[in-house]
Amino acid sequence: MTIPASLTARRSPSLSGLVRAPGDKSMSHRALILGAMATGVTEIEGLLEGDDVLATARAVEAFGATVERLGAGRWRVTGRGGFRTPDGVIACGNAGTGVRLLMGAAAGYAITVTFDGDASLRKRPMKRVTGPLADMGARFDWRSVEDRLPVELSGGGLRAIDYQQTVASAQIKSAILLAGLNAEGVTTVTEPEKSRDHSERMLRAFGVEIGVLPTGEGWKVSLKGGQSLTGTAVAVLGDPSSAAFPLAAGLIVPGSGVTVEGVMLNALRTGLFETWREMGADLTITNRRMAGGEEVGDITARHSFLKGVVVPEARAASMIDEYPVLAATAAFAEGATVMQGIGEMRVKESDRIALMAAGLKACGVSVEEEPEGFTVTGGEVRGGAIVTTHGDHRIAMSHLVLGLAADEAVTVDEPGMIATSFPGFVQLMRGLGADIAAGE
Numbered sequence: 001m002t003i004p005a006s007l008t009a010r011r012s013p014s015l016s017g018l019v020r021a022p023g024d025k026s027m028s029h030r031a032l033i034l035g036a037m038a039t040g041v042t043e044i045e046g047l048l049e050g051d052d053v054l055a056t057a058r059a060v061e062a063f064g065a066t067v068e069r070l071g072a073g074r075w076r077v078t079g080r081g082g083f084r085t086p087d088g089v090i091a092c093g094n095a096g097t098g099v100r101l102l103m104g105a106a107a108g109y110a111i112t113v114t115f116d117g118d119a120s121l122r123k124r125p126m127k128r129v130t131g132p133l134a135d136m137g138a139r140f141d142w143r144s145v146e147d148r149l150p151v152e153l154s155g156g157g158l159r160a161i162d163y164q165q166t167v168a169s170a171q172i173k174s175a176i177l178l179a180g181l182n183a184e185g186v187t188t189v190t191e192p193e194k195s196r197d198h199s200e201r202m203l204r205a206f207g208v209e210i211g212v213l214p215t216g217e218g219w220k221v222s223l224k225g226g227q228s229l230t231g232t233a234v235a236v237l238g239d240p241s242s243a244a245f246p247l248a249a250g251l252i253v254p255g256s257g258v259t260v261e262g263v264m265l266n267a268l269r270t271g272l273f274e275t276w277r278e279m280g281a282d283l284t285i286t287n288r289r290m291a292g293g294e295e296v297g298d299i300t301a302r303h304s305f306l307k308g309v310v311v312p313e314a315r316a317a318s319m320i321d322e323y324p325v326l327a328a329t330a331a332f333a334e335g336a337t338v339m340q341g342i343g344e345m346r347v348k349e350s351d352r353i354a355l356m357a358a359g360l361k362a363c364g365v366s367v368e369e370e371p372e373g374f375t376v377t378g379g380e381v382r383g384g385a386i387v388t389t390h391g392d393h394r395i396a397m398s399h400l401v402l403g404l405a406a407d408e409a410v411t412v413d414e415p416g417m418i419a420t421s422f423p424g425f426v427q428l429m430r431g432l433g434a435d436i437a438a439g440e
Protein backbone atom coordinates (compact mmCIF):
# COMPACT_ATOMS: atom_id res chain seq x y z
CA MET A 1 0.00 0.00 0.00
CA THR A 2 1.39 3.43 -0.89
CA ILE A 3 1.45 5.90 1.96
CA PRO A 4 -0.16 9.27 1.11
CA ALA A 5 1.73 12.49 1.81
CA SER A 6 -1.14 13.69 3.97
CA LEU A 7 -4.50 12.60 5.38
CA THR A 8 -7.62 14.70 5.78
CA ALA A 9 -10.50 14.17 8.22
CA ARG A 10 -13.87 15.78 7.52
CA ARG A 11 -16.98 16.31 9.62
CA SER A 12 -18.66 12.91 9.59
CA PRO A 13 -22.20 11.65 10.17
CA SER A 14 -22.69 9.58 13.34
CA LEU A 15 -20.11 6.83 13.84
CA SER A 16 -21.11 3.36 14.89
CA GLY A 17 -19.77 -0.15 15.12
CA LEU A 18 -17.71 -2.65 17.04
CA VAL A 19 -13.94 -2.76 16.55
CA ARG A 20 -10.95 -4.44 18.17
CA ALA A 21 -8.02 -2.38 19.41
CA PRO A 22 -4.57 -3.39 18.19
CA GLY A 23 -2.32 -5.23 20.64
CA ASP A 24 -0.79 -3.22 23.47
CA LYS A 25 2.52 -1.66 22.48
CA SER A 26 4.08 -1.82 25.95
CA MET A 27 3.22 -5.51 26.39
CA SER A 28 4.37 -6.33 22.85
CA HIS A 29 7.88 -4.90 23.31
CA ARG A 30 8.22 -6.68 26.65
CA ALA A 31 6.97 -10.05 25.33
CA LEU A 32 9.65 -10.06 22.62
CA ILE A 33 12.48 -8.86 24.87
CA LEU A 34 11.72 -11.21 27.78
CA GLY A 35 11.19 -14.06 25.31
CA ALA A 36 14.68 -13.42 23.93
CA MET A 37 16.27 -13.24 27.41
CA ALA A 38 14.55 -16.48 28.44
CA THR A 39 15.52 -20.03 27.79
CA GLY A 40 13.05 -21.90 25.61
CA VAL A 41 9.96 -21.06 23.65
CA THR A 42 7.66 -18.07 24.17
CA GLU A 43 4.41 -18.14 22.18
CA ILE A 44 2.85 -14.69 21.81
CA GLU A 45 -0.74 -14.02 20.80
CA GLY A 46 -2.11 -10.62 19.83
CA LEU A 47 1.29 -9.00 19.25
CA LEU A 48 1.04 -5.46 17.88
CA GLU A 49 2.51 -5.61 14.38
CA GLY A 50 3.31 -1.91 14.34
CA ASP A 51 6.62 -0.51 13.11
CA ASP A 52 7.96 0.12 16.65
CA VAL A 53 7.41 -3.47 17.73
CA LEU A 54 8.69 -4.92 14.46
CA ALA A 55 11.95 -3.02 15.07
CA THR A 56 12.19 -4.73 18.48
CA ALA A 57 11.50 -8.12 16.86
CA ARG A 58 14.41 -7.54 14.45
CA ALA A 59 16.59 -6.39 17.36
CA VAL A 60 16.04 -9.49 19.49
CA GLU A 61 16.73 -11.64 16.44
CA ALA A 62 20.05 -9.79 16.00
CA PHE A 63 20.78 -10.51 19.69
CA GLY A 64 20.50 -14.23 18.94
CA ALA A 65 16.87 -15.23 19.52
CA THR A 66 14.91 -17.09 16.85
CA VAL A 67 11.80 -15.11 15.94
CA GLU A 68 9.00 -16.61 13.84
CA ARG A 69 5.69 -15.14 12.71
CA LEU A 70 3.13 -17.94 12.85
CA GLY A 71 0.10 -15.89 11.76
CA ALA A 72 -1.59 -12.53 12.38
CA GLY A 73 -0.36 -11.42 15.81
CA ARG A 74 0.94 -14.94 16.56
CA TRP A 75 4.69 -15.03 17.09
CA ARG A 76 7.15 -17.51 18.51
CA VAL A 77 10.41 -16.42 20.14
CA THR A 78 12.99 -19.02 21.05
CA GLY A 79 15.42 -17.53 23.54
CA ARG A 80 19.00 -18.57 24.22
CA GLY A 81 18.97 -17.42 27.85
CA GLY A 82 21.13 -14.42 26.94
CA PHE A 83 22.13 -11.93 24.23
CA ARG A 84 25.12 -12.24 21.89
CA THR A 85 26.93 -9.36 20.15
CA PRO A 86 24.88 -8.50 17.06
CA ASP A 87 26.45 -8.12 13.62
CA GLY A 88 25.28 -4.59 12.91
CA VAL A 89 23.73 -1.54 14.56
CA ILE A 90 20.47 -2.13 16.45
CA ALA A 91 18.04 0.22 14.67
CA CYS A 92 15.08 0.96 16.94
CA GLY A 93 13.16 3.21 14.54
CA ASN A 94 10.81 5.56 16.38
CA ALA A 95 10.58 3.46 19.54
CA GLY A 96 11.68 5.01 22.84
CA THR A 97 10.37 2.00 24.74
CA GLY A 98 12.14 -0.41 22.41
CA VAL A 99 15.56 1.21 22.68
CA ARG A 100 15.45 1.91 26.42
CA LEU A 101 14.30 -1.58 27.41
CA LEU A 102 16.74 -3.20 25.00
CA MET A 103 19.60 -1.15 26.47
CA GLY A 104 18.64 -2.35 29.94
CA ALA A 105 18.46 -5.97 28.83
CA ALA A 106 21.71 -5.82 26.80
CA ALA A 107 23.63 -4.10 29.63
CA GLY A 108 23.57 -7.33 31.63
CA TYR A 109 25.54 -9.32 29.08
CA ALA A 110 29.25 -9.10 28.19
CA ILE A 111 28.57 -7.74 24.69
CA THR A 112 29.21 -4.54 22.74
CA VAL A 113 26.40 -3.05 20.69
CA THR A 114 25.47 0.25 19.03
CA PHE A 115 21.89 1.49 19.29
CA ASP A 116 20.35 4.00 16.89
CA GLY A 117 16.94 5.36 15.93
CA ASP A 118 15.10 7.58 13.47
CA ALA A 119 15.34 11.39 13.45
CA SER A 120 12.75 11.72 16.25
CA LEU A 121 14.35 9.07 18.49
CA ARG A 122 17.78 10.69 17.95
CA LYS A 123 16.39 13.84 19.60
CA ARG A 124 15.17 12.09 22.77
CA PRO A 125 17.16 12.01 26.05
CA MET A 126 18.85 8.68 26.80
CA LYS A 127 20.85 9.53 29.95
CA ARG A 128 17.77 8.94 32.10
CA VAL A 129 18.43 5.26 31.30
CA THR A 130 22.16 5.14 30.53
CA GLY A 131 22.91 7.08 33.78
CA PRO A 132 21.61 4.38 36.15
CA LEU A 133 22.91 1.61 33.85
CA ALA A 134 26.38 3.22 34.00
CA ASP A 135 26.07 3.32 37.81
CA MET A 136 25.57 -0.45 37.60
CA GLY A 137 28.78 -0.79 35.57
CA ALA A 138 27.73 -0.56 31.90
CA ARG A 139 29.93 1.61 29.64
CA PHE A 140 28.49 4.05 27.09
CA ASP A 141 30.24 5.80 24.23
CA TRP A 142 28.15 8.55 22.62
CA ARG A 143 28.80 8.36 18.87
CA SER A 144 27.54 11.82 18.05
CA VAL A 145 26.25 13.99 20.93
CA GLU A 146 26.12 13.17 24.64
CA ASP A 147 22.70 11.96 25.82
CA ARG A 148 21.51 11.24 22.26
CA LEU A 149 21.57 8.21 19.95
CA PRO A 150 23.58 6.67 18.44
CA VAL A 151 25.40 5.20 21.42
CA GLU A 152 27.67 2.20 21.87
CA LEU A 153 27.03 0.07 24.94
CA SER A 154 29.47 -2.40 26.50
CA GLY A 155 27.74 -4.56 29.07
CA GLY A 156 28.46 -7.23 31.63
CA GLY A 157 29.88 -7.36 35.16
CA LEU A 158 27.01 -5.32 36.64
CA ARG A 159 26.33 -4.60 40.33
CA ALA A 160 22.86 -3.95 41.69
CA ILE A 161 21.76 -0.41 42.54
CA ASP A 162 19.09 1.21 44.66
CA TYR A 163 17.61 3.84 42.36
CA GLN A 164 15.20 6.63 43.30
CA GLN A 165 13.30 7.98 40.27
CA THR A 166 12.26 11.63 40.25
CA VAL A 167 9.50 11.08 37.68
CA ALA A 168 7.36 7.96 37.39
CA SER A 169 8.69 6.30 34.22
CA ALA A 170 8.06 2.69 33.32
CA GLN A 171 10.81 2.81 30.70
CA ILE A 172 13.49 3.78 33.23
CA LYS A 173 12.16 1.35 35.85
CA SER A 174 12.02 -1.50 33.33
CA ALA A 175 15.50 -0.86 31.90
CA ILE A 176 17.04 -0.95 35.38
CA LEU A 177 15.11 -4.09 36.37
CA LEU A 178 16.09 -5.92 33.16
CA ALA A 179 19.75 -5.04 33.79
CA GLY A 180 19.28 -6.08 37.44
CA LEU A 181 18.44 -9.61 36.33
CA ASN A 182 22.11 -10.04 35.48
CA ALA A 183 23.63 -7.87 38.23
CA GLU A 184 25.20 -8.95 41.47
CA GLY A 185 22.87 -8.25 44.41
CA VAL A 186 19.33 -6.89 44.79
CA THR A 187 18.33 -4.10 42.39
CA THR A 188 15.69 -1.70 43.67
CA VAL A 189 13.81 1.07 41.88
CA THR A 190 11.61 3.49 43.81
CA GLU A 191 9.17 5.71 41.94
CA PRO A 192 7.13 8.64 43.25
CA GLU A 193 3.89 7.39 41.65
CA LYS A 194 3.30 3.92 40.27
CA SER A 195 4.01 3.74 36.54
CA ARG A 196 2.67 0.95 34.31
CA ASP A 197 3.65 -2.41 35.74
CA HIS A 198 3.71 -4.67 32.67
CA SER A 199 7.39 -5.53 33.21
CA GLU A 200 6.75 -6.66 36.78
CA ARG A 201 3.73 -8.76 35.77
CA MET A 202 5.41 -10.31 32.75
CA LEU A 203 8.68 -11.03 34.58
CA ARG A 204 6.64 -13.04 37.10
CA ALA A 205 5.07 -15.00 34.23
CA PHE A 206 8.60 -15.84 33.04
CA GLY A 207 9.39 -17.21 36.52
CA VAL A 208 11.18 -14.23 38.10
CA GLU A 209 10.61 -13.34 41.75
CA ILE A 210 10.01 -9.63 42.11
CA GLY A 211 8.87 -7.60 45.08
CA VAL A 212 6.63 -4.50 45.04
CA LEU A 213 6.19 -2.54 48.28
CA PRO A 214 4.71 0.87 49.10
CA THR A 215 7.19 3.02 51.07
CA GLY A 216 7.30 6.58 52.38
CA GLU A 217 8.99 7.78 49.16
CA GLY A 218 6.69 5.89 46.78
CA TRP A 219 6.72 2.42 45.27
CA LYS A 220 9.72 0.18 45.70
CA VAL A 221 10.22 -2.59 43.12
CA SER A 222 13.08 -5.01 43.67
CA LEU A 223 14.57 -8.17 42.24
CA LYS A 224 17.60 -10.30 42.97
CA GLY A 225 20.22 -10.74 40.25
CA GLY A 226 21.07 -14.13 38.82
CA GLN A 227 17.48 -15.25 38.21
CA SER A 228 16.82 -16.94 34.90
CA LEU A 229 13.72 -16.63 32.74
CA THR A 230 11.80 -19.54 31.27
CA GLY A 231 9.84 -19.16 28.04
CA THR A 232 6.07 -18.96 28.47
CA ALA A 233 2.81 -18.10 26.68
CA VAL A 234 1.92 -14.38 26.51
CA ALA A 235 -1.50 -13.02 25.53
CA VAL A 236 -1.18 -9.38 24.50
CA LEU A 237 -4.41 -7.46 25.15
CA GLY A 238 -5.95 -4.50 23.34
CA ASP A 239 -4.03 -1.25 23.78
CA PRO A 240 -6.03 1.31 25.80
CA SER A 241 -3.84 4.07 24.33
CA SER A 242 -4.96 3.09 20.81
CA ALA A 243 -8.57 2.33 21.79
CA ALA A 244 -8.70 5.96 22.94
CA PHE A 245 -8.88 7.27 19.34
CA PRO A 246 -12.06 5.54 18.09
CA LEU A 247 -13.61 6.10 21.54
CA ALA A 248 -12.77 9.82 21.40
CA ALA A 249 -14.41 10.02 17.98
CA GLY A 250 -17.50 8.32 19.45
CA LEU A 251 -17.68 10.98 22.19
CA ILE A 252 -17.41 14.05 19.95
CA VAL A 253 -19.28 13.11 16.74
CA PRO A 254 -23.03 13.73 17.32
CA GLY A 255 -25.24 10.64 17.32
CA SER A 256 -22.33 8.18 17.64
CA GLY A 257 -22.02 4.90 19.52
CA VAL A 258 -18.64 3.14 19.17
CA THR A 259 -17.53 -0.04 20.96
CA VAL A 260 -13.93 -1.19 21.23
CA GLU A 261 -13.63 -4.75 22.47
CA GLY A 262 -10.83 -6.47 24.35
CA VAL A 263 -9.29 -3.33 25.88
CA MET A 264 -6.75 -3.88 28.66
CA LEU A 265 -8.04 -2.23 31.85
CA ASN A 266 -4.86 -2.24 33.99
CA ALA A 267 -5.57 0.57 36.47
CA LEU A 268 -2.16 2.11 35.72
CA ARG A 269 -3.30 2.71 32.12
CA THR A 270 -6.89 3.91 32.44
CA GLY A 271 -6.51 7.49 33.68
CA LEU A 272 -8.02 8.85 30.47
CA PHE A 273 -11.25 6.91 30.88
CA GLU A 274 -11.58 8.19 34.46
CA THR A 275 -10.98 11.74 33.26
CA TRP A 276 -13.51 11.45 30.44
CA ARG A 277 -16.09 10.18 32.95
CA GLU A 278 -15.43 13.22 35.13
CA MET A 279 -16.05 15.34 32.03
CA GLY A 280 -19.48 13.73 31.70
CA ALA A 281 -18.64 11.16 29.00
CA ASP A 282 -21.11 8.35 28.39
CA LEU A 283 -18.62 5.47 28.62
CA THR A 284 -19.72 2.00 29.56
CA ILE A 285 -17.52 -1.01 30.20
CA THR A 286 -19.04 -4.45 29.73
CA ASN A 287 -17.81 -8.01 29.65
CA ARG A 288 -15.08 -7.37 32.24
CA ARG A 289 -12.94 -10.46 32.51
CA MET A 290 -9.40 -11.58 33.30
CA ALA A 291 -7.05 -12.54 30.45
CA GLY A 292 -3.28 -12.90 30.41
CA GLY A 293 -3.07 -11.79 34.05
CA GLU A 294 -4.79 -8.47 33.30
CA GLU A 295 -8.36 -7.20 33.48
CA VAL A 296 -9.91 -6.63 30.07
CA GLY A 297 -13.29 -5.33 28.88
CA ASP A 298 -15.33 -3.88 26.02
CA ILE A 299 -15.77 -0.11 26.12
CA THR A 300 -18.62 1.79 24.47
CA ALA A 301 -18.46 5.55 23.95
CA ARG A 302 -21.59 7.46 22.98
CA HIS A 303 -21.73 11.08 21.89
CA SER A 304 -21.64 13.19 25.05
CA PHE A 305 -21.87 16.79 26.16
CA LEU A 306 -18.52 17.18 27.84
CA LYS A 307 -17.46 19.76 30.40
CA GLY A 308 -13.93 20.89 31.19
CA VAL A 309 -12.16 19.53 34.28
CA VAL A 310 -8.88 19.92 36.13
CA VAL A 311 -6.95 16.68 35.58
CA PRO A 312 -5.27 15.66 38.87
CA GLU A 313 -1.47 15.72 38.48
CA ALA A 314 -1.16 12.41 40.33
CA ARG A 315 -3.03 10.78 37.44
CA ALA A 316 -0.40 11.79 34.85
CA ALA A 317 1.53 8.51 34.84
CA SER A 318 -1.63 6.51 34.11
CA MET A 319 -2.46 8.54 31.00
CA ILE A 320 0.79 10.17 29.89
CA ASP A 321 0.32 9.12 26.24
CA GLU A 322 -3.36 10.11 26.26
CA TYR A 323 -3.14 13.89 26.85
CA PRO A 324 -3.07 14.62 23.09
CA VAL A 325 -6.38 12.82 22.47
CA LEU A 326 -7.80 14.20 25.73
CA ALA A 327 -6.95 17.69 24.44
CA ALA A 328 -8.76 16.93 21.17
CA THR A 329 -11.94 15.99 23.06
CA ALA A 330 -11.50 18.92 25.48
CA ALA A 331 -11.75 21.21 22.43
CA PHE A 332 -15.45 20.21 22.22
CA ALA A 333 -16.14 20.49 25.98
CA GLU A 334 -17.81 23.38 27.70
CA GLY A 335 -15.21 25.31 29.70
CA ALA A 336 -11.54 24.77 30.44
CA THR A 337 -9.68 21.48 30.77
CA VAL A 338 -6.53 22.06 32.80
CA MET A 339 -3.66 19.60 32.30
CA GLN A 340 -0.69 20.17 34.61
CA GLY A 341 2.42 18.35 35.86
CA ILE A 342 3.04 16.80 32.45
CA GLY A 343 6.45 18.21 31.48
CA GLU A 344 7.34 14.64 30.37
CA MET A 345 5.09 15.19 27.35
CA ARG A 346 7.75 17.48 25.93
CA VAL A 347 10.22 14.59 25.54
CA LYS A 348 7.96 12.02 23.90
CA GLU A 349 8.01 11.27 20.14
CA SER A 350 7.72 15.06 19.79
CA ASP A 351 7.17 18.00 22.14
CA ARG A 352 3.53 17.03 22.49
CA ILE A 353 2.48 20.07 24.52
CA ALA A 354 3.85 22.45 21.86
CA LEU A 355 2.43 20.49 18.92
CA MET A 356 -1.04 20.02 20.42
CA ALA A 357 -1.16 23.71 21.36
CA ALA A 358 -0.10 24.73 17.84
CA GLY A 359 -2.46 22.30 16.10
CA LEU A 360 -5.47 23.17 18.22
CA LYS A 361 -4.85 26.91 17.87
CA ALA A 362 -4.59 26.49 14.10
CA CYS A 363 -8.06 24.86 14.31
CA GLY A 364 -9.44 27.89 16.16
CA VAL A 365 -9.34 26.40 19.68
CA SER A 366 -8.27 28.50 22.66
CA VAL A 367 -5.13 27.01 24.29
CA GLU A 368 -2.81 28.35 26.96
CA GLU A 369 0.58 26.69 27.02
CA GLU A 370 2.79 26.54 30.11
CA PRO A 371 6.19 24.92 30.71
CA GLU A 372 4.67 21.86 32.42
CA GLY A 373 1.19 21.71 30.97
CA PHE A 374 -1.59 23.36 28.98
CA THR A 375 -5.21 24.44 29.25
CA VAL A 376 -7.75 23.90 26.47
CA THR A 377 -10.97 25.90 26.50
CA GLY A 378 -13.62 24.18 24.43
CA GLY A 379 -16.52 25.28 22.27
CA GLU A 380 -17.17 25.39 18.56
CA VAL A 381 -14.16 23.95 16.68
CA ARG A 382 -13.49 25.60 13.33
CA GLY A 383 -10.84 23.23 11.99
CA GLY A 384 -9.65 24.18 8.50
CA ALA A 385 -5.92 23.66 9.18
CA ILE A 386 -2.95 21.69 7.96
CA VAL A 387 -1.25 20.33 11.07
CA THR A 388 2.47 19.59 11.36
CA THR A 389 2.95 16.37 13.30
CA HIS A 390 6.78 16.15 13.36
CA GLY A 391 6.25 12.46 12.60
CA ASP A 392 4.38 11.84 15.87
CA HIS A 393 1.68 9.16 15.49
CA ARG A 394 -0.44 10.36 18.40
CA ILE A 395 -0.37 14.00 17.26
CA ALA A 396 -1.59 12.81 13.84
CA MET A 397 -4.41 10.59 15.16
CA SER A 398 -5.57 13.21 17.70
CA HIS A 399 -6.02 15.84 15.00
CA LEU A 400 -7.71 13.43 12.60
CA VAL A 401 -10.23 12.60 15.34
CA LEU A 402 -10.75 16.31 15.96
CA GLY A 403 -11.40 16.84 12.23
CA LEU A 404 -14.32 14.37 12.32
CA ALA A 405 -16.37 16.84 14.37
CA ALA A 406 -14.84 20.19 13.34
CA ASP A 407 -16.64 22.64 11.00
CA GLU A 408 -13.92 22.45 8.34
CA ALA A 409 -11.52 19.68 7.30
CA VAL A 410 -8.30 18.97 9.24
CA THR A 411 -5.21 17.67 7.41
CA VAL A 412 -2.13 16.05 8.97
CA ASP A 413 1.29 15.48 7.43
CA GLU A 414 3.48 12.34 7.69
CA PRO A 415 0.50 9.95 8.16
CA GLY A 416 2.79 6.95 7.53
CA MET A 417 4.01 7.32 11.14
CA ILE A 418 0.59 6.23 12.45
CA ALA A 419 1.72 2.66 11.70
CA THR A 420 4.28 2.84 14.54
CA SER A 421 1.49 2.13 17.03
CA PHE A 422 -1.78 1.70 15.12
CA PRO A 423 -1.44 0.00 11.74
CA GLY A 424 -4.90 -0.12 10.15
CA PHE A 425 -6.09 3.03 11.96
CA VAL A 426 -7.56 4.64 8.84
CA GLN A 427 -9.43 1.50 7.69
CA LEU A 428 -10.74 0.90 11.21
CA MET A 429 -12.01 4.49 11.49
CA ARG A 430 -13.56 4.38 8.02
CA GLY A 431 -15.34 1.17 9.02
CA LEU A 432 -17.03 3.17 11.78
CA GLY A 433 -18.15 5.76 9.22
CA ALA A 434 -15.33 8.30 9.57
CA ASP A 435 -14.55 10.46 6.56
CA ILE A 436 -10.74 10.20 6.47
CA ALA A 437 -9.08 10.30 3.06
CA ALA A 438 -5.70 10.84 1.44
CA GLY A 439 -4.69 14.36 0.41
CA GLU A 440 -6.01 17.81 1.30
Ligand code: S3P
Pocket (backbone or CB within 6 Å): 025, 026, 027, 097, 168, 169, 170, 171, 172, 174, 195, 196, 320, 321, 344
Ligand atom coordinates in the same frame (compact mmCIF):
# COMPACT_ATOMS: atom_id res chain seq x y z
C1 S3P B 1 6.04 3.15 28.12
C2 S3P B 1 6.21 4.08 29.10
C3 S3P B 1 5.89 5.51 28.94
C4 S3P B 1 5.04 5.77 27.70
C5 S3P B 1 5.52 4.98 26.51
C6 S3P B 1 5.47 3.49 26.81
C7 S3P B 1 6.42 1.74 28.40
O1 S3P B 1 7.10 6.23 28.81
O2 S3P B 1 5.02 7.13 27.37
O3 S3P B 1 4.72 5.23 25.37
O4 S3P B 1 6.02 0.84 27.65
O5 S3P B 1 7.13 1.52 29.39
P1 S3P B 1 7.91 6.75 30.14
O6 S3P B 1 8.30 5.56 30.90
O7 S3P B 1 9.12 7.45 29.61
O8 S3P B 1 6.95 7.66 30.82
